[in-house]
Amino acid sequence: MLDRATRGIPADFQDPPGATLISLYVIVHAVEGLAPGAYVYHRRERGLELLREGNFRNQAGYLGLEQELPAEASVNVYCLADLKPILARFGNRGYRAAQLEGGITGGKLYLAAYAERLGATGLTFYDDAVTDFFSPHAAGKGIMFLTAVGHPARRRAG
Numbered sequence: 001m002l003d004r005a006t007r008g009i010p011a012d013f014q015d016p017p018g019a020t021l022i023s024l025y026v027i028v029h030a031v032e033g034l035a036p037g038a039y040v041y042h043r044r045e046r047g048l049e050l051l052r053e054g055n056f057r058n059q060a061g062y063l064g065l066e067q068e069l070p071a072e073a074s075v076n077v078y079c080l081a082d083l084k085p086i087l088a089r090f091g092n093r094g095y096r097a098a099q100l101e102g103g104i105t106g107g108k109l110y111l112a113a114y115a116e117r118l119g120a121t122g123l124t125f126y127d128d129a130v131t132d133f134f135s136p137h138a139a140g141k142g143i144m145f146l147t148a149v150g151h152p153a154r155r156r157a158g
């Protein structure tokens with residue numbers, strides 16, 4: 001899903017073609033074959049780098065504006081952009097371009113999730129807290145879009 005969602009879009013700000021304004025960070029709660037924890041996705045290598053192992057359901061719930069959706073999801077995907085060089089290159093339009101790429105990436109994650117018969121939802125978030133959570137790796141980056149994916153872990157009985 002991460003690979004399919006990050007294969008680029010036809011846009012003049014993706015120059016050279018396939019270049020990206022977005023980095024994907026991931027909190028895994030319950031994905032077969034992956035330890036629960038915080039990851040960064042390496043697009044070219046199509047691989048996840050573990051930043052911090054642990055069960056972060058509570059933290060993910062907080063980061064997603066203190067809602068249950070991101071705590072109950074199987075995995076949350078955060079689209080971050082390093083805005084300083086983007087704004088230096090594109091001016092104010094850079095922020096809109098990064099938002100657009102983040103939104104389209106999130107949209108592709110929805111499609112990939114539904115194709116796998118999983119649930120998916122966009123979510124709002126506490127911007128600075130997301131950066132802090134993934135720092136030092138994400139220091140200086142800002143979040144553009146968050147997608148929660150998977151089957152909900154129902155914590156209530158029944």
Ligand SMILES: Cc1cc2nc3c(=O)[nH]c(=O)nc-3n(C[C@H](O)[C@H](O)[C@H](O)COP(=O)(O)O)c2cc1C
Pocket residue numbers: 065067069120121122123124125
């Ligand atoms: C970009 C985006 C952000 C969203 N943010 C939230 C959110 O923060 N909380 C929320 O409950 N739903 C949010 N939604 C709506 C959910 O996708 C969904 O429609 C809503 O949770 C109702 O789900 P239900 O129809 O299964 O009850 C967002 C949708 C999008 C596209």
